[in-house]
Amino acid sequence: MLKRFRLEEPESANEACELLGRFGESAKVYAGGTELLLAMKEGLVDYERLVNIKKLGLNQIKRDNGTIHIGALCTHRQIETAPDLQRALPALVKLERNVANVRVRQVGTLGGNLCFAEPHADPGTLLIALGAKLIAEKGASKREISAEDFFVDAYETRLAADELLTEIQVPVPAAHCGLEYLKFGYLERPSVGLAIALTARDGKKSVGDIRIAVGCAGPAPKRVAEAEALLEGKSTEEAIRSLPRAGEIAGRAAQAISDLHGSQEYKEHIVGVLLKRAFQSALSQC
Ligand SMILES: Cc1cc2nc3c(=O)[nH]c(=O)nc-3n(C[C@H](O)[C@H](O)[C@H](O)COP(=O)(O)OP(=O)(O)OC[C@H]3O[C@@H](n4cnc5c(N)ncnc54)[C@H](O)[C@@H]3O)c2cc1C
Numbered sequence: 104m105l106k107r108f109r110l111e112e113p114e115s116a117n118e119a120c121e122l123l124g125r126f127g128e129s130a131k132v133y134a135g136g137t138e139l140l141l142a143m144k145e146g147l148v149d150y151e152r153l154v155n156i157k158k159l160g161l162n163q164i165k166r167d168n169g170t171i172h173i174g175a176l177c178t179h180r181q182i183e184t185a186p187d188l189q190r191a192l193p194a195l196v197k198l199e200r201n202v203a204n205v206r207v208r209q210v211g212t213l214g215g216n217l218c219f220a221e222p223h224a225d226p227g228t229l230l231i232a233l234g235a236k237l238i239a240e241k242g243a244s245k246r247e248i249s250a251e252d253f254f255v256d257a258y259e260t261r262l263a264a265d266e267l268l269t270e271i272q273v274p275v276p277a278a279h280c281g282l283e284y285l286k287f288g289y290l291e292r293p294s295v296g297l298a299i300a301l302t303a304r305d306g307k308k309s310v311g312d313i314r315i316a317v318g319c320a321g322p323a324p325k326r327v328a329e330a331e332a333l334l335e336g337k338s339t340e341e342a343i344r345s346l347p348r349a350g351e352i353a354g355r356a357a358q359a360i361s362d363l364h365g366s367q368e369y370k371e372h373i374v375g376v377l378l379k380r381a382f383q384s385a386l387s388q389c
Contacts, residue, residue, distance in 0.1 A: 105144045111154045116161075116267055120241045122154050123265040130154055132267065134176060134215040137207050161214070161269055164188065173271040175214025180205070182213060191275050194282040194298075195233075198225050201286070214268045220323065222257045223292035223364070228318030229284040230271065231326050232298035238270040239263075247272075251316075254323035277302060281385030285377045286319065293319045294364035297353065297377040303339070303389035310334050310342045310386075315349075315378070320370040321358030329356065330378070339386070346382060350375025 288294035318324030354371030
């Protein structure tokens, strides 16, 4: 059962941060509430005050100078149906279309997904591969945190308790960039997720820049620089030969945990399978 709480309705990000600072651990940001209210109902967390940020107007999607700006309050459904994103970031649109179910996507926000840092979540992994930046605000101060640095551990991010995530900035991939996010799982949430962003050179004869990220298998999504180094700048043939090794490296980097979703070894194996498939798919788009 949900215990009684007080709902604060700030009109600005400044006011929201001030409330969070003033009430400390007894207050929490409330966006769509799909995670927060569930956790409160289950008695896993307990807050006297929820700071509703829905009036802050953080639900815009804009594009300027090669960057897509996604307000933290944009719902999964809004992202999935945004015409601009369907053109510029089809991989993100596809990912969002496969998050949860339509009822959760209609209410749950991208910001809430990232800030809750539930390990079995999709967007963080792709945002790391895309080189996205997350904008955090506290009063008049604003800072950028790369998606790569944002996730610390399960349910833990770099955000301070009185900071708000206000925007997600995604560089628009170059026209010749291939991008793929693949996930695997048979429970409600994904068991393993993997994202690749790559460019090809010399008419796909060699691999240019590449970014690889893994998620869901371990406590937090991670970039896998060691696997990238194995493939970057190599001839496509050599890179394809190196995929099993890159998959092993990515499997270890995922810090997979044995749980209801599968054993550590099983998840590491799936990371390797997804890496091969995602590489081929991304390359085919270049
Ligand atoms: C049945 C079910 C299935 C799901 N399946 C998937 C899935 O397949 N893949 C997937 O990726 N996700 C999945 N999810 C997670 C879903 O994406 C999240 O529940 C949703 O995005 C959270 O957003 P929200 O706005 O509801 O967050 P809330 O519940 O409002 O908040 C979550 C947490 O983030 C904090 N927070 C929220 N916004 C901000 C902000 N702007 N700044 C600072 N802190 C903030 C809150 O204080 C809270 O601690 C599933 C959820 C459910 C319930």
